[in-house]
Amino acid sequence: MRLVILGAPGAGKGTQAAILSEKLQVPHISTGDIFRSNIKNETPLGILAKQYIDSGSLVPDEVTIGIVKDRLAEPDCKNGFILDGFPRTIQQADSLDKMLGELGTKLDKAVDIYARDDVIIRRLSGRRVCPECTAIYHINSSEHARKGICGNCGAKLIQREDDSEETVKNRLKTYHLQTEPLISYYKGKGLLVQVQGEGSPADTTAEVYQVLGLTE
Ligand code: ADP
Ligand code: ZN
Secondary structure: OOEEEEEOOOOOOOHHHHHHHHHHHHOEEEEEHHHHHHHHHHOOHHHHHHHHHHHOOOOOHHHHHHHHHHOOOOOOHOOOOEOOOOOHHHHHHHHHHHHHHOOOOOOOOOOOOOOHHHHHHHHHEEEEEOOOOOOOOOOOHHHHHHHHOOOOOEOOOEOOOOHHHHHHHHHHHHHHHHHHHHHHHHHOOOOEEEEOOOOOOOHHHHHHHHHHOOOO
């Protein structure tokens, strides 16, 4: 399956994309993870991306589109992929359409995970992530998060710099302005499915499976 996952920051895109990637045995492509790993390794891309990410705005389209184009051309994407955090602008969505057309394929669905801003603000302040394996935890639901140690790999968990309250507010502003229009965009193409993202991750997964016709 070829899927894009839409939703505000903190709606649960990354969590659901990781589950779907495992379930469908296709790669999970997170532009945010790609940027963060470049920031960690201090590559030229990382140095460029960091200023945008830290302020809660988007990395310029021409940069992001190039990265995704290269990634989708890799052989492991032949049988499908889960795009998490891309597209985030109409221009990115149009480019994705074009890229897939050139590869002789197209999207199956766009899954929108919706959650209100106040739910998101509360959620992101309790989020902890693993800098080594990108696992995500929440202090309300995970002992690993409360202890600060990754359950997968044992690394010390961190709070993402862009999960500070000030930056979260900017990310939400950016989302409403630049990314939310993609909901109508994919509705117009007949590809949109929507699920509730305000409950537990398992509740959301159940809805995602249902809208995609997958069995548990
Ligand atoms: P979230 O969805 O929780 O904000 P992500 O890890 O998807 O987290 O993204 C983190 C940051 O990386 C974004 O706020 C943005 O600055 C940058 N980023 C990620 N994906 C894109 C994209 N498709 N286009 C532009 N910037 C992006
Ligand atoms: Zn880990």
